[in-house]
Amino acid sequence: MQDETNLPAQAPFDTMDLLSRAVTVLKQNDRGNYTMPAPNLYPHQWLWDSCFVAIGLRHLDIERAKMEVMSLLHGQWHNGMLPNIIFRGENRYRPDRDAWRSWVSPLAPDEVATSGITQPPMLAEAVIQIGAQLSAAERRQWYKSIWPSLLAYHQWIYEDRDPHKEGLALLIHPWEAGLDNTPPWSANLREHLLPAWIRLIQKLHLINFVGLFRRDGHSVPLDERFSTLDILALFDAQRRLRRKAYNIDKILDHSLFAVEDLSFNSILIRANEHLVEIAKTIREDVPQDLLTSIHKTRKTFEELWDPYGSQYFSRDFITHNLLKEPSIAALLPLYAGCISQERAELIVRLLENEHLFGTAFPVPSVPTESPWFHAKRYWQGPTWVNTNWLIIDGLRRYGFTVHADALTESTLEMVSAGGFSEYFDPLTGESAGADDFSWTAALIIDLLKKK
Numbered sequence: 001m002q003d004e005t006n007l008p009a010q011a012p013f014d015t016m017d018l019l020s021r022a023v024t025v026l027k028q029n030d031r032g033n034y035t036m037p038a039p040n041l042y043p044h045q046w047l048w049d050s051c052f053v054a055i056g057l058r059h060l061d062i063e064r065a066k067m068e069v070m071s072l073l074h075g076q077w078h079n080g081m082l083p084n085i086i087f088r089g090e091n092r093y094r095p096d097r098d099a100w101r102s103w104v105s106p107l108a109p110d111e112v113a114t115s116g117i118t119q120p121p122m123l124a125e126a127v128i129q130i131g132a133q134l135s136a137a138e139r140r141q142w143y144k145s146i147w148p149s150l151l152a153y154h155q156w157i158y159e160d161r162d163p164h165k166e167g168l169a170l171l172i173h174p175w176e177a178g179l180d181n182t183p184p185w186s187a188n189l190r191e192h193l194l195p196a197w198i199r200l201i202q203k204l205h206l207i208n209f210v211g212l213f214r215r216d217g218h219s220v221p222l223d224e225r226f227s228t229l230d231i232l233a234l235f236d237a238q239r240r241l242r243r244k245a246y247n248i249d250k251i252l253d254h255s256l257f258a259v260e261d262l263s264f265n266s267i268l269i270r271a272n273e274h275l276v277e278i279a280k281t282i283r284e285d286v287p288q289d290l291l292t293s294i295h296k297t298r299k300t301f302e303e304l305w306d307p308y309g310s311q312y313f314s315r316d317f318i319t320h321n322l323l324k325e326p327s328i329a330a331l332l333p334l335y336a337g338c339i340s341q342e343r344a345e346l347i348v349r350l351l352e353n354e355h356l357f358g359t360a361f362p363v364p365s366v367p368t369e370s371p372w373f374h375a376k377r378y379w380q381g382p383t384w385v386n387t388n389w390l391i392i393d394g395l396r397r398y399g400f401t402v403h404a405d406a407l408t409e410s411t412l413e414m415v416s417a418g419g420f421s422e423y424f425d426p427l428t429g430e431s432a433g434a435d436d437f438s439w440t441a442a443l444i445i446d447l448l449k450k451k
């Protein structure tokens with residue numbers, strides 16, 4: 001990360017051109033009442049993707065932005081869970097839906113097929129950001145229309161995912177963190193969940209052969225994705241959840257694989273703050289037990305601090321051991337906004353350090369000195385626009401305006417030169433992953449409008 005005195009000469013970019021290209025991507029991926037993350041590779045609706053998309057859409061068409069958020073509620077489970085995927089799209093994508101078989105749970109919605117797990121709770125942020133574009137009366141109406149579902153979602157997070165009432169939400173699959181193959185999760189997955197049949201495939205050197213059957217390989221080079229070993233382990237983890245019909249008690253009874261994830265809980269803390277603000281605006285009461293849990297999350301969050309590494313980490317739900325594989329999650333407590341100024345400064349130092357997160361095109365999803373770092377491999381190195389957006393917001397919140405402005409500029413420049421890709425090489429700015437990625441376009445619109 002560069003400071004004001006040391007900014008590199010930046011290639012100028014045309015703001016209007018960037019904006020109009022972003023709008024084109026969103027239009028192309030628009031499916032009426034929801035937006036696909038990217039054609040071919042992601043043909044359904046994803047939870048946090050739609051929240052990021054709505055944050056961009058609010059600048060273009062406020063009613064369409066509201067619709068993006070409301071369409072997520074069709075997938076809400078009877079217990080309040082919002083699933084990470086609502087299956088849509090053509091018949092050829094049915095295998096995705098059938099792999100999850102949400103109908104094995106009596107809690108799944110009746111008329112729509114979904115996954116059986118969630119994703120980071122960005123909903124309250126999207127609701128607030130849309131609200132910011134509305135008049136006071138319209139805002140109240142908007143908040144009222146979403147309130148019961150939003151409240152049910154936050155209640156579900158605590159009822160289902162904080163069984164010991166410790167304050168931190170636990171996750172049962174890496175896809176719930178949204179940072180699918182991020183090192184703390186991949187390491188944990190390999191340690192706990194490599195069943196005999198996957199080990200056998202590995203031993204017989206059949207991994208490359210199995211890789212030939214991957215659908216993602218048709219759209220994106222395989223070395224920019226998960227390893228085939230990881231993907232087999234992920235699907236096996238998914239199969240285990242399905243066998244327990246997504247019932248959390250049964251899942252936790254039989255599994256050692258549950259993580260109190262740093263990025264998810266950082267986002268949850270901010271989402272809780274939004275929830276309370278929304279309630280206040282429409283004079284609704286937040287139930288006392290939820291308020292108690294919200295308070296507890298902020299308190300217990302501090303247990304994720306590692307005084308030796310001077311950063312926060314995720315931790316294992318069962319052992320309470322910190323999972324000390326560094327990742328971009330280390331920067332998200334800035335977005336949570338619940339940490340002290342001193343700790344925020346320590347986190348900003350990680351961002352400034354060129355051997356960690358201070359690359360030419362920040363912010364890499366893994367620090368460059370980590371043995372996991374690979375400049376183009378998914379959540380194991382590349383820069384993503386959604387995490388940049390969260391970090392920019394957090395930097396502003398703690399008064400690091402120069403850093404926030406520099407990160408905004410480098411993000412805009414990277415996308416302007418590389419296109420609206422899913423992710424980018426943090427060393428060269430080269431694009432990687434899927435093309436025409438919706439949240440890249442939507443959040444670029446938001447960054448441009450806020451400049």
Ligand code: GLC
Pocket residue numbers: 037038042046047048049178179180
């Ligand atoms: C990938 C990302 C996840 C995202 C999904 C759809 O799985 O890791 O965060 O929601 O794609 O874009």
